[in-house]
Amino acid sequence: MTEYYFLKQWSLQAKIKYYKTFVSYGIHDNNSLSSTSGGFFSFNLSNGSGRPYDALYFEGDVISIPLYLKWEFRLFKNLKANIFAGPSYNFEIKSNYFIPGHQNPDISMFPQNNFGFGFGFGLNYFFKNHWAFFSSIEFSSGGYKGSYDGFLGTTRYFSQNGQWNIGVKYNFK
Numbered sequence: 001m002t003e004y005y006f007l008k009q010w011s012l013q014a015k016i017k018y019y020k021t022f023v024s025y026g027i028h029d030n031n032s033l034s035s036t037s038g039g040f041f042s043f044n045l046s047n048g049s050g051r052p053y054d055a056l057y058f059e060g061d062v063i064s065i066p067l068y069l070k071w072e073f074r075l076f077k078n079l080k081a082n083i084f085a086g087p088s089y090n091f092e093i094k095s096n097y098f099i100p101g102h103q104n105p106d107i108s109m110f111p112q113n114n115f116g117f118g119f120g121f122g123l124n125y126f127f128k129n130h131w132a133f134f135s136s137i138e139f140s141s142g143g144y145k146g147s148y149d150g151f152l153g154t155t156r157y158f159s160q161n162g163q164w165n166i167g168v169k170y171n172f173k
Helices: none
Strands: 002-005 010-014 016-025 055-078 079-098 112-127 131-151 151-169
Touching: 002 016, 016 131, 016 151, 055 131, 055 151, 079 131, 112 151
Parallel strands: none
Antiparallel strands: 002 010, 010 055, 016 055, 055 079, 079 112, 112 131, 131 151
8 A cells, every 4th residue: 555645634545455256146045046136126037138147156356456535634633534435447367257057158248357446434543653553444346247127227236345454554754
C-alpha cells in the first residue's frame, strides 16, 4: 500500500491485493441444476434470459490494483476515521468454472482482466509522531459472471470480495 496526501485530509491510495472469490447461481448444494435462483419473486431459469448459462459456479484467485480517493477526519485526539472509494484493475490468475451439462463450455464472455469498483472505511490510531495502527474494511467487485431475469428485473452477477485490513503505517511528512 502507498498513499499520497495532496491536501491535509485528502489522499490517493494505491494497493496490490490478492484474494479468492466465487460466484454461483442456479446450482443446488448437490451440484444439480436449480429451477429458480431463489427468493419469493423468482422465475424459472431459461436459455433465452440474456445470460450465457442457466447455472454456473466460478471460483478464482485475483490480483487487484485499486486506486482510492480517501477522506480522513479526526474523531478524537490521536484517532482518525476515513472513507474511501475508487476504481480497480483486476487480474484473474486462476479461474475454475463448473457449468452443469457442459463438458467444454465457452467462457470467452467472462474476461480474465477487468475493471471493478471498491469502497470502504477505516480507523487510524497515531501512537508516535509518524506511526499509526490502522484497520479498514473494504468491499470490491470485479468481472461479470452472468445474469438472472426475475420478476423485479435483471440481476447481474459479478465476482465480489470483502476484506478486513490491519497493520502499522508510517507517514513520511
